[in-house]
Amino acid sequence: MSYRQLALAGTVGLLLLTSVTACQQQSQQSPPSGPPQQQQPTAPRAVEVDVRNAQRGNIQASFSYTGDVRAKAQVAVIPRVSARIERVNVDIGSEVRRGDVIAELDRTTLQAQLRQAQGSLQSAQARLEGLQNPRAEDIAIARANLIAAQDRLDKLLNPPATELEALRVAVANAEASLKQAQANYDRIAFEPDAGRRPEAVQLEQATNNYNAAVANLRNRTNPPQQDVDVARQAVVTAEEQLKKALQPATEADLAAQRGAVTSAAASVEVAQINVNEATIRAPIDGIIADRPQPVGATTSTQQAIVTIVSKDVEIVLPVEETRLPDLAVGTPAVINVPAYPGQDIPGTVASIAPTVDQRSRTVSVRVEPVDQDGRLRPGMFAQVRLITRDRQNVLTVPREAVVQRNNQNVVFTVVDGRARQTPVEVGVSDDRNIEIRSGLDQGVPVIISGLNTLRDGDVVTPRRTAPGGGQAPGAPTPGAGTPRPAGSPPAASPTAGTR
Numbered sequence: 332m333s334y335r336q337l338a339l340a341g342t343v344g345l346l347l348l349t350s351v352t353a354c355q356q357q358s359q360q361s362p363p364s365g366p367p368q369q370q371q372p373t374a375p376r377a378v379e380v381d382v383r384n385a386q387r388g389n390i391q392a393s394f395s396y397t398g399d400v401r402a403k404a405q406v407a408v409i410p411r412v413s414a415r416i417e418r419v420n421v422d423i424g425s426e427v428r429r430g431d432v433i434a435e436l437d438r439t440t441l442q443a444q445l446r447q448a449q450g451s452l453q454s455a456q457a458r459l460e461g462l463q464n465p466r467a468e469d470i471a472i473a474r475a476n477l478i479a480a481q482d483r484l485d486k487l488l489n490p491p492a493t494e495l496e497a498l499r500v501a502v503a504n505a506e507a508s509l510k511q512a513q514a515n516y517d518r519i520a521f522e523p524d525a526g527r528r529p530e531a532v533q534l535e536q537a538t539n540n541y542n543a544a545v546a547n548l549r550n551r552t553n554p555p556q557q558d559v560d561v562a563r564q565a566v567v568t569a570e571e572q573l574k575k576a577l578q579p580a581t582e583a584d585l586a587a588q589r590g591a592v593t594s595a596a597a598s599v600e601v602a603q604i605n606v607n608e609a610t611i612r613a614p615i616d617g618i619i620a621d622r623p624q625p626v627g628a629t630t631s632t633q634q635a636i637v638t639i640v641s642k643d644v645e646i647v648l649p650v651e652e653t654r655l656p657d658l659a660v661g662t663p664a665v666i667n668v669p670a671y672p673g674q675d676i677p678g679t680v681a682s683i684a685p686t687v688d689q690r691s692r693t694v695s696v697r698v699e700p701v702d703q704d705g706r707l708r709p710g711m712f713a714q715v716r717l718i719t720r721d722r723q724n725v726l727t728v729p730r731e732a733v734v735q736r737n738n739q740n741v742v743f744t745v746v747d748g749r750a751r752q753t754p755v756e757v758g759v760s761d762d763r764n765i766e767i768r769s770g771l772d773q774g775v776p777v778i779i780s781g782l783n784t785l786r787d788g789d790v791v792t793p794r795r796t797a798p799g800g801g802q803a804p805g806a807p808t809p810g811a812g813t814p815r816p817a818g819s820p821p822a823a824s825p826t827a828g829t830r
Contacts, residue, residue, distance in 0.1 A: 377790040382745060382776040385728045390766055392720040392759040393665075394657075396648040400668070400711040403643040403699075404615055407635035408433060411608045412441060415629050421637060423622055427613040434636050436609040445602035452595035459588040462580035473576040477569035484562040490551045498548040505541040512537035617641040620709075644700065644707045645681065646715055649693035657719040658683060664698050665716045668707065677701045680717065720759050727764040732777040733757055742771060743778040743785055745793045750778060752787035 414436040421433050461469040512534040519525050550558075575584070621638040630636060646666065650658065664678040677700070684695040698715055700707055707713070732742050733755065740757050743750045755770030771777070776793060778785065785791075 377748070377792045378781060378785070379792045379794050380745075380750070380778045380785070381780040382793045383729055383732065383779050385726055385767060385771050385773055385775050385777055387724050387773055388727050388764070390722045390725060390727055390759050390761055390764055391718045392657075392722075393716040393718045393761065394650070394654055395714060395716050396650065397712065397714050398646045398648045398698075400644050400646055400707050400709055400713050402617075402640035402709040403645050404617065404641040405620070405709075406614055406617075406639045408611060408614065408637050408639060409632065409635050410436065410611060410630045411632060412436065412605045413629065413631050414438070414441065414609060416624060416626050416636070419622065419624075419626055419636070421619045421622070423619050425619045426642075427617060427619065427639065429613055429616050431613045432610055433613055434611040436611065436630065438606055438609045441602070441606045441609055445599070445606050448595065448598040448602040452592070452599050455588065455592040455595040459585070459592050461576070462585055462588050470573070470576040473569070473573035477566065477573050480562070480565040480569040484559075484566050487554050487559060487562050495548070495551060498544070498551055502541070502544040502548050505537070505544040509534075509537040509541045611636055613639060615639055615641060640709055642705070644709060646678075646698045646700075646713050648696045648698060648715055648717075649688070649691060650696045650717070652687045652692050652694055654717075654719075655683070655694060658696065658717065663718045663721070665718065666698070666700055666707070667714045668711050670711060671706055674706075676706060678715070722759050722766055725758070726767045726771065726773055728767055728771070728777050729779050730760055730763060730765045731782070732779045733765055734782050742767075743782065743787075744771075744775055745778065745791060748790055748792075750785055750787060750789045750791050 416434060417437050418435040419433070420431075420435075421427060427433065512530070516525070516528075516530040516534040519528055519530050522528065525531060580588075617639040618641075619637050620640045622636070624630060624634065624636050658680060660680055660682060662680040664680060666676040666678050667674070668676070678698045679701060680696055681699040682697045687694050696717070698717075728742060733740050734743075735741075736752065739754055741752050741754050744753050745751070753770055756768040758766035758768045760766065778791065778793075
């Protein structure tokens, strides 16, 4: 290529480079063609939330259970002897002290039994003395007893003629009365109501009288073998006693009689106890809850005269075995009953059962009221709170203010119109509040609504609520926390101080 051609090519390249540069500068200075730019997005709408200030107060950790109020002691007073009730000194609702006389039973039979036992004892003692020191008087008594027993046997086997004649006359008279009654009944036998007429009653009575008279005569003329055997045994016994009176007693006889004296003395003691038991006394302090038997009724040894319940009451609660580490004897309790709504009755855990029910996995915890003023009565339904921990003057927030985020307890506070997630350490809680041990200061408002969808940094409008719910006096009006326009002065933060 010639020099001229090279010069011409360089001139053309220079012109092209100049043209491209000018085009690039023009493109940078002129606005780009195409559709107009989109406007900036509007600020997100603020979410109205309820807030509550963190505040100090008292909080208790407790477990609630229900149970029935029952008397600590209930005694059915059952007499040890059977006798007629002469007097009852109490009625339902009467208050008694231990040892008070509740009722008196008829002592007539019991005292007779006591005298009989005393007589048997005296006889046994006299017999022992007679064996130890035989006397002529004992021999005379034994002979007299034998004569009397033999005489009874003779009269039984050979009754006197005068007695038999009197019995035969009685049979004749009874037979005549029966015939007359039969004749009177025969006259009305065909009447429809003959069986209910006086003649029928008279005939039945006359028949019974005749049969009894005949039986008496038969028994005397032909006495029952049992009566004869008894009379003969009495004679044998009397003969043996006479022999013993005539002959010196052996050591075996003396030992046996000493045993008889001991037995008779025990009988006297039992009879005396029975007489004393006729006076029914209260075994415990309490109130008469039932008096089933009236005056004049005959008691038995299986039926109560009265039922006494103690004034002291208790409540037994079935508590889960998992709660045992939190409970101890003396743990405070609060008792409420429907009869006294809104009135807390203090109590304490009096005992905890040493075993766990294998079926329900619960343990029986006995709660006793303290200074209940007689308000609790057996049979009442009660709700009991067992207070396991009591925290005084601690920082608290509503329970709904604390949520779990990333396996951590957090609350949401309000800072410059935005929700701020704040980790906290929690402690004791009850049914409304929860203790904040660290992470929050007193007076800081925390959000208590909409926490399921709330995120850190969301724009919020705080709506302060009073402790009982609802908007508190002086709370900021809705919209106070909406985003500020650009260039406007910053809005005041409701509070600060979260940590």
